[in-house]
Amino acid sequence: MSRTPLHPTREQIELPMVLDCLSDPIRLAIVYQLAQQERVSSELCCGDFSGLGGKSNLAYHFAKLRECGLMQTRVAGTNRFMRLRREDLEARFPGLLDAVLSSAARDADRLPLVSGCELVEGDRK
Amino acid sequence: MSRTPLHPTREQIELPMVLDCLSDPIRLAIVYQLAQQERVSSELCCGDFSGLGGKSNLAYHFAKLRECGLMQTRVAGTNRFMRLRREDLEARFPGLLDAVLSSAARDADRLPLVSGCELVEGDRK
DNA sequence: CCAATAGTTCAATAAACCTTGAACATGGGG
DNA sequence: CCCCATGTTCAAGGTTTATTGAACTATTGG
Numbered sequence: 001m002s003r004t005p006l007h008p009t010r011e012q013i014e015l016p017m018v019l020d021c022l023s024d025p026i027r028l029a030i031v032y033q034l035a036q037q038e039r040v041s042s043e044l045c046c047g048d049f050s051g052l053g054g055k056s057n058l059a060y061h062f063a064k065l066r067e068c069g070l071m072q073t074r075v076a077g078t079n080r081f082m083r084l085r086r087e088d089l090e091a092r093f094p095g096l097l098d099a100v101l102s103s104a105a106r107d108a109d110r111l112p113l114v115s116g117c118e119l120v121e122g123d124r125k
Numbered sequence: 126m127s128r129t130p131l132h133p134t135r136e137q138i139e140l141p142m143v144l145d146c147l148s149d150p151i152r153l154a155i156v157y158q159l160a161q162q163e164r165v166s167s168e169l170c171c172g173d174f175s176g177l178g179g180k181s182n183l184a185y186h187f188a189k190l191r192e193c194g195l196m197q198t199r200v201a202g203t204n205r206f207m208r209l210r211r212e213d214l215e216a217r218f219p220g221l222l223d224a225v226l227s228s229a230a231r232d233a234d235r236l237p238l239v240s241g242c243e244l245v246e247g248d249r250k
Numbered sequence: 251c252c253a254a255t256a257g258t259t260c261a262a263t264a265a266a267c268c269t270t271g272a273a274c275a276t277g278g279g280g
Numbered sequence: 281c282c283c284c285a286t287g288t289t290c291a292a293g294g295t296t297t298a299t300t301g302a303a304c305t306a307t308t309g310g
Contacts, residue, residue, distance in 0.1 A: 014235070015228050020148035024298085046257060057299055059258055070131065078256045078307045091184050093231065099224035103140050110139070130288095171287060182269055184288055203277045203286045242268085252310090259304070267296070274289070280282090 004065055005073050010088040013069035022100055023069040026052050027061050029111045031070060032104045034084050043074070043081040052112055082084070128192055130198050135213040138194035143218070146193040147225055151177050152186050156195060157229045159209050168199070168206040177237055219234045 022028050022070055049058055055123055064070040069088065074081045089097045095101065104111065154177055162169055174183055187207065190196040194213065196237050199206045214222045229236065 004282070015225075016148050016150050019153075019225070023145035023148055024172050025141050026298090028141060028144075030174060038209050047255095055216040055257065056259080056301075060298075063258090080257070092223070093228035095220065095224040096228050100144070100220070103218035103221050105167075107140050151268090155289085162251075170284090179270070182304065185268075188288090205287065253308105254310100255306100255308075257305085257307105260302085261300100261302100263300085265297080265299100268294090270291105270293080272290090274287100275289100276286085278283105278285085280284100 002045070005063075005065055006074055006077075007085075008069045009071075010092055013088065013092050015093060017068040018070060018089075018096070021064055021070055024061070024064075026057075027065055027110050028100075028104055030061060030065065031084065032108070032111060034071070034082065035101050040058075042083045044083075045051065045079045046082050047079075129170070130188075130200075132191060132197055132210075135217055136180075137163065138213065138217050140218065142193040143195060143214075146189055146195055148157045149186070149189075150237055151182075152190055153225075153229055155183075155186060155190065157226065157233070159196070159238060160249075163209070165245045167208045170206050171202075176183050222227065 014123070023032065023038065030049055034044055035047065036040075038112075046055070046058060052058060061081075062071070065082075066073055067086060071082050072085050076085075084097070095118065127136065132227070146150060154185060155174055158174065159169055171180070171183060178186075178224065187196070188200075190207075191198055194217075196207050196212050199208075209222070211222065
């Protein structure tokens with residue numbers, strides 16, 4: 001089994017793929033939630049997004065986010081921790097991620113809600 | 126026949142739709158070319174994009190760009206003149222269009238080429 | 251060792267998408 | 281007035297997409 005999932009290199013990140021990835025409301029919400037959480041911890045695991053859909057559907061969206069270079073996944077035991085590839089995105093397309101995130105923030109009420117997901121981080125081994 | 130095609134109001138412009146629209150290489154090239162040309166004249170007509178595909182395919186992409194609020198179309202005789210809705214986009218999602226355009230500029234070589242389209246504007250009635 | 255947990259993978263389905271060509275509408279120039 | 285140029289609309293195709301549930305793998309804790 002792929003111990004470490006495939007990620008594109010920085011140079012392999014393609015603009016149309018990134019935009020396409022961000023154009024899906026669920027994936028946009030994932031990225032948005034990941035960005036919101038960055039001040040607390042830079043990582044979240046799959047289960048933290050359960051408010052956005054079923055497990056297998058989320059796994060599908062996670063894969064797309066990984067393949068287009070937006071997210072990185074780290075395997076730790078039975079968990080997968082994911083974080084935004086901010087530095088790579090910024091190097092490749094300066095200002096783009098921030099512009100999308102602040103645009104999403106303006107329309108946060110139109111994003112799929114994260115339903116009761118308390119998001120009380122703080123301790124995670 | 127729709128004398129003036131439908132355009133969404135500023136408030137109706139949706140982020141996922143805009144990103145989805147820009148994620149297609151042909152549409153991204155259309156928007157990019159429109160932006161490039163802005164210093165000369167803020168409008169181009171359909172035929173100016175013939176390097177990017179067949180007429181009916183382009184009409185399809187123009188419609189999508191219109192429906193998502195990226196472009197506006199003005200009918201003049203037998204021509205349709207189109208321009209970017211910069212002000213509306215900027216009001217709705219500040220910085221987004223510029224970030225996408227400068228990202229596209231970095232990868233201009235990966236955009237569909239505008240093949241021999243000389244782009245010698247200057248006079249257009 | 252067993253059971254529960256966390257995620258992925260697979261197959262199937264329905265919807266949306268891009269592309270093409272043919273038919274159509276409309277306005278301008280000889 | 282007729283024809284040509286400019287675009288749009290329509291139907292058809294083939295491809296990709298999102299979503300679901302069931303089966304599967306792997307790790308942790310008792």
